[in-house]
Amino acid sequence: MLRTLFSIGFRPFFLAAGWFGAAWVLLWVSFLLKGSPSLGSLHPILWHGHEMLYGLAAAVIAGFLLTASQNWTGLTSTTPASLGALFAVWTLARLGFLFPDWIPLWLTSVADLAFFPLLALIVARVLWRARNRNNYLLVPLLLAFAALNLAIHLDFHGLLPGIGMPALHLTVxxxxxxxxxxxxxxxxxxxxxxxxxxxxxxxxxxxxxxxxxxxxxxxxxxxxxxxxxxxxxxxxxxxxxxxxxxxxxxxxxxxxxxxxxxxxxxxxxxxxxxxxxxxxxxxxxxxxxxxxxxxxxxxxxxxxxxxxxxxxxxxxxxxxxxx
Structure with missing residues (x-):
């Protein structure tokens, strides 16, 4: 069953995005109404925007590109092991933002900041092997997501206070x-x-x-x-x-x-x-x-x-x- 789930990019990431999109909106409404769950030291608006973009949207982007790149090139973009590893990185980051009082923020940041570079590497590899030049632009776009995500995390850690919200709007x-x-x-x-x-x-x-x-x-x-x-x-x-x-x-x-x-x-x-x-x-x-x-x-x-x-x-x- 796990081998089938991780046989192609859309299966785990679309399934997770569907549940994540519904659950995290309910969590956000619960926070607005009751102040729970605890977001620890994280800025609430920044937490909400980040998770909708780098949680929900990122999962859909990954599922779509990993699947579409196979159609564009005729090559397999991932193995069950590499897809499972990428999905594990995404999942660890989501758990870190859900339980910020339990999971160290540095560990959450390491996982979350690794996601888009890894996705860019996978997509770049398959596009390069097929010489699919029409879609090379996607690689710098994915790296731009990684750079903006880094700016938001620097705000989360208090290293560059105030940079997170402009970076979030640029991500939009x-x-x-x-x-x-x-x-x-x-x-x-x-x-x-x-x-x-x-x-x-x-x-x-x-x-x-x-x-x-x-x-x-x-x-x-x-x-x-x-x-x-x-x-x-x-x-x-x-x-x-x-x-x-x-x-x-x-x-x-x-x-x-x-x-x-x-x-x-x-x-x-x-x-x-x-x-x-x-x-x-x-x-x-x-x-x-x-x-x-x-x-x-x-x-x-x-x-x-x-x-x-x-x-x-x-x-x-x-x-x-x-x-």
Whole structure:
């Protein structure tokens, strides 16, 4: 049974992400209402954001990339032993953040900080062996996650107080950039294959402009922070992502759940950027609303859609989820 569970990347990481996403949100609500569980010396908001990104999102990213890299290259990305070891590192970090009074923070940090470099090494190895240059960009993206995670841990340990929250927001934009990058590949592709009569459109100029505007938010936020000067870039990214989505004709997917969940989720990306842009321009919109539109709306919805599709497709089941 364990050999089957660790036979391919999506099995352990998608299963764990499903349970983790539900359980940790309940834990967060319990903390807000009753002050339990104990978070030890950890900053509550930083703990919550870190675990949603470096716990939940990281597991889904790992499950997706380890599985997709096999499809892209025709090579096996992991063995049951190497996949089990990577999963053990992720699990140890989650237990450390769940029981900070029992597990030393240094041990939690060692496990958590090892995860993305190890994942990058595995993905880089299989892409390099296959000379799959189209996806080389994923490796520096994974290393960027590792660098931002290091900044958050330096805050947790009191070595660089205050750096954790900006690093967390940069991680949100990095995750969103990854959604825009991968979404632009898979959403129109899946839509074309299932509904060729829709005549999905792809405009290369709009695609490139959308990617550039989305990823430009990272250095923009790093340099400016929450400055009104950043608002035009956020609004431009919102408009470009919306135009891109309209070209995919989302209204025609209403009868296909595995498609419309992807389109509806992607719609939250322009909504999130719009809300943040309005906040910076002085509108009565909390900054966190934009963060949650991107992470709960876009990331959460795409997680559900992609986990369902990948799990059905890679276990030989028809792509027709039961009602």
């Amino acid at each position: 934009y990095l995750v969103t950039g990854l959604l825009v990058f991968m979404g632009g590949r898979v959403i129109p592709y899946f839509t074309e294959r299932r509904l060729p009569e829709l005549r999905v459109r792809r405009w290369p100029a709009v695609d490139w402009a959308t990617l550039l505007a989305t990823f430009a938010i990272l250095p923009g936020y790093l340099w400016l922070g929450r400055d009104p000067v950043l608002a035009p870039l956020l609004l431009a990214a919102a408009v470009l992502n919306l135009v891109r989505l309209v070209a995919w004709r989302p209204w025609g997917t209403a009868g296909v759940p595995l498609l419309w969940i992807l389109h509806v989720s992607y719609f939250w990306i322009p909504v999130g950027f719009l809300l943040q842009g309005l906040h910076l321009l002085g509108a009565p919109v909390p900054w966190s609303i934009g963060i949650h539109a991107l992470m709960v709306g876009a990331l959460g919805g795409l997680i559900l859609g992609m986990m369902s599709r990948v799990s059905l497709g890679h276990t030989g089941r028809p792509l027709e989820p039961p009602r």
